[in-house]
Amino acid sequence: MWTTKGLTRGILTTPYPRSRPAEPGARPARPVATPTSEAGPAAVGVCPTGALEARGDQVAVDLGRCIDCQRCRRGDAKMEWADTGQAALHLSPADLPGRAFRHSLHVRVVDAGDGGETLRELKQLTSPYYAVHRLGIFFTPTPRDADVLLVVGPVTQGTRQALLDTYEAMPEPKWVMAVGSTAVTGVPFGPSFTTAAGLGDVLPVDVVVPGNPPPPLAILDGLLSLMGRMSAEELLS
Template sequence: MSNWVIKGLTTGIKSTRYPRVEETAAGTSPGLPGAVTLPPELAQSVVARCPTDALELGPAGVDVNLRRCINCFRCVRGANSPVNWDRGYECAVAVNHDDSGIDGFGTAFRRSLQILVVDAGDCGACLNEVKQLNNPYYNLHRLGFFLTPTPRHADVMLVVGALTDHMRVPLRKAYDAMPGPKRVVAVGACALSGGVFGRSFICAGGVAEMLPVDVEVPGNPPPPLAILHGLLVAVGRKPSAGSR
């Protein structure tokens, strides 16, 4: 134990400088697939490799529905004509808002945000990535973001998981207990579309079936910096990756 204390004192706590500086460390993000122009025959073969229908035939080749992507890499590994792949992590999207972020939340929330994390039936992957935000490397507190255990104090509800039938009522009650203005950030493919579990008799096809989602963070699981980008989009400190 003493060795760890000594090492910490000598090396110091090294936190990422994102969002002030772009993070370039290796392994920051597994990335996400992107659309690619292909002849119809090749496009069909690539689309057939996707187990969750995240790849779709488009007018010029293959389009990607990131809500359904589970990062299985089958569209790039072993494919004769792989799709484009983006290793970036700023992939959060403001839903039904313009690309400059979410309006109407107010500047008071920009550096004083209370976040309620709700496990709506997560397998543990996305929830583990959310937990990483509290470690010294990501240190979300430096940005004015704080976790709260009660919806009464929460400004943002961050939801992970496929929204199982047993979590529908608790999720709605927690949302209704939050004071306004409030926002919902859905994290991971399961929260966006049900992933490999939904839509089914026990799982919904995404959190948006029950709550008004303001920000979507795709990935399975999305890396911590992607989740952090989603929170920054929610308070208007970072632009959305696009509109959906």
């Protein structure tokens, strides 16, 4: 009887988003804006993808270009890294799905050239630790049932047409989510002769979740914001 064996570990599921418990390792730190005096004069130059930018007396971070390479953390540059709430960004708050989708959202995942790590994080969302079914979020195999097209990877030449076909096959209303920095801006692969500069080149994007890969809780934030269960202010807090 697997059912009884499955009970032996007790409840693992996070109470998130009702409360935010400390779950060490679930959401590792990311770079945050740091005063230039602390980050060091060379900070901007160490970033391989141009995610760091000197803005006034601060070094600002464009998370959509950050690939978590840790270079501005270890070594000469000393950017501050912290667990920021800035996990997902809503690009078009006016077009929220509305109340109808508050408790049920069907998501079609499309791999457009991901290295496999973002797909794994999506898979972890269904593990007992996150169990997104409890929030009414379901991964569906068919685009006809899907409300959200969730895309990972920089959109390669080979997946582009299949991705567009999937989008076409979805009924209105539909929303598009770019998950992972590669899907957001194409870094570190594109733009190139075979990859786009992220999903925005190909489809209108509603929500972006930066990170390489974004941890499950960040992807969850993106989905919750789409469902109207998490406001833009909460996302940024």
